[in-house]
Every structure is written in C-alpha cells, then in structure tokens.
Amino acid sequence: MVAGHLRIQNGIYQMILSYKDKQNKRKTKSISTHLPVKGNKKKAEAMLAKARKEFIPTLWDKDTEFSTFLSDWIDLANFSPDTYADYYMCLNTYIVPYFDTVKRSVSSITVNDLDTFYKNLQKNASIPTSESLKTTISLSHTIIKNGLLYAVKSGWIESNPADKLNPSTGDIEILFCDFILDWLEMMKSSVDLNTYAGYLSSAKSSIVPYFKEKGYTLRDLEDNPKFIQDYYSYEMNVVGLTSNTVIHRHANIRKCLQYAFQVGLIKSNPADRVERPQKNVFVSEYYDTQELDELFHAVKGDPIELPVILAAFYETE
Numbered sequence: 001m002v003a004g005h006l007r008i009q010n011g012i013y014q015m016i017l018s019y020k021d022k023q024n025k026r027k028t029k030s031i032s033t034h035l036p037v038k039g040n041k042k043k044a045e046a047m048l049a050k051a052r053k054e055f056i057p058t059l060w061d062k063d064t065e066f067s068t069f070l071s072d073w074i075d076l077a078n079f080s081p082d083t084y085a086d087y088y089m090c091l092n093t094y095i096v097p098y099f100d101t102v103k104r105s106v107s108s109i110t111v112n113d114l115d116t117f118y119k120n121l122q123k124n125a126s127i128p129t130s131e132s133l134k135t136t137i138s139l140s141h142t143i144i145k146n147g148l149l150y151a152v153k154s155g156w157i158e159s160n161p162a163d164k165l166n167p168s169t170g171d172i173e174i175l176f177c178d179f180i181l182d183w184l185e186m187m188k189s190s191v192d193l194n195t196y197a198g199y200l201s202s203a204k205s206s207i208v209p210y211f212k213e214k215g216y217t218l219r220d221l222e223d224n225p226k227f228i229q230d231y232y233s234y235e236m237n238v239v240g241l242t243s244n245t246v247i248h249r250h251a252n253i254r255k256c257l258q259y260a261f262q263v264g265l266i267k268s269n270p271a272d273r274v275e276r277p278q279k280n281v282f283v284s285e286y287y288d289t290q291e292l293d294e295l296f297h298a299v300k301g302d303p304i305e306l307p308v309i310l311a312a313f314y315e316t317e
Helices: 041-054 066-076 081-102 111-124 130-153 176-187 193-214 218-223 226-239 243-262 289-299 305-316
Strands: 003-009 012-020 026-036
Touching (some): 012 041, 066 081, 066 130, 081 111, 111 130, 176 218, 176 243, 218 226, 289 305
Antiparallel strands (some): 012 026
16 A cells, blocks of 8 residues: 655645655655645545555556556555455466467457467466366456456557456457458458458558457358448448448448358358448539630640540540
C-alpha cells in the first residue's frame, strides 16, 4: 500500500499519495477530496484510506513488456496475503517464464497469444493431476485478466483480450479484424497477385481499422448482422465512398465469413443477412455541337487532334 496524508489547500482537503518509481525515486500524487475542511475530517480520512488501498502507481506504459508489467503490478496491487502468495507462485512459475520468452508488450497481447500460452501450459507443465492443472490454468487466467483490466483502465488497450477467451473450455472469441487478415494470408496462394493486392488494400485501409476499433468478434457479427450493415452505412454516409466500392468490400467480407462458416467457427454467414448496397447506375453524357466545336478548336494542330476527332465521330454514331 502506498503512503499518504491529508493536506489543506484553499479550504479543501487534498490527499497526497507517496510512492517510489522504477528508479527508486520518490513520487507524489495529489488528489482532491472536494470536501471543505469544516466538519469533514473523518470523511476525508476515509477517502484517503480507500485511495491508498486502491491506488496503483503508473510505472509502465503500453510498450512495457507484459511479463515485467505483471511482475510489478502484483507487488503493487492490494491483495490479501493468501491471494498474493497464490498469485506470486503461479505468476513466477508459469506466466513470467513463458512471456519472457515470447516477448510481448502490454499493448501487443492478443487473444491468440493467451490461447497459445494456455495450450502450452496444458501440454508442457509438470503438474501431477488434471484437477491441479485446471486450477493452475484458471488462476493464470484470473491473474492475466485482472492485470490487463488495469491496462484497459489506463488507456493502453481498448479492450481486454482475456475477456474473449475461456481457457477451461477452450472457447476463443476471435476478433473479425484479426481473422480477415489470417484469411487473406491463406488466400494469397489461391488467387492471382492483382486480386490479392486488391483484397489486402481494401482490408487494411478500411475494413480492419473500422472493425478493430469496434472490437467485434466473429460471434458478435453472427449474432448481430446489423454491425456489418452499420459498416456499409459508415463508408457511404461518413467516408463518402460510392456504393460500387462498398459492394466490393461486401464481397470480401462475405467470402471471409463464408470461410469461417465452412471451418465451423460460426454457424451461419451473417453477411447473407444484410442488404447489399445498390449498384450505381452509370448515366452517360455527350458533348453537344457547341462543346465539340470548342474541343476541336482547343486541339487544332496538336498531335492528339486526329484521335480526338475520331473519338468524337464514333461517340456520335
């Protein structure tokens, strides 16, 4: 627990919390109670006690190695002695050694990283009984989930990847933005280079950023096809893309989700339950006589004069 005391500033109680940073230098943080001094000392003291108990110093950022972050976090979080002992043993025996090897930062941890860790733990850990193994995996998941919750609250990551995974059942919630990139990599050898380049450009420039920000999983889209429809509306009404461009995006999304359906990750293709944008109808326009005269005058004597005259002649036929 960090140290702390009350201070009076402009007639208001301030909480002053004191701790040491990674370089062992003393740091302080001031938090106002918003309580006037008169008649509020006990309330201010209660707020200070709560703040000291819950406050975790900001010693890291999104680029801190995940194993380092968890090791420091467990020492600074306010756990009971028994909980701390259980967490410490599990963390230093299984979690830290594994993530010291794979080298992931707090912000780069994915659902797949966690799933791989639990599978590795299940396969390689020297744990005598299946019941003990289940307990260890469950405890590991609790530690990781709580640690990453702090990262979410600190604004380093948008959502907690541990929320998308149930290691006891093996169920994993796959983010659509991750899956479409994996699908594109798989498609690379089965389509021509230009087609693949078009798919990849469309995904990376538009589809992936949109769905990554939303945090939608494959199951989210299956349960809520409207999320896909909302994306089409966003592209046309906010970004200003033509419906023909969005139709191409729809084709990519549908093919990707069809593959997810074929391999059993979802039970149906949600893209089949949305309205595809209507194709733009091309309306041709022709130069009138005056416009043709102006065009011929503009290109007279130019090397392109003959091609322009021929093109105008065939356009009017």
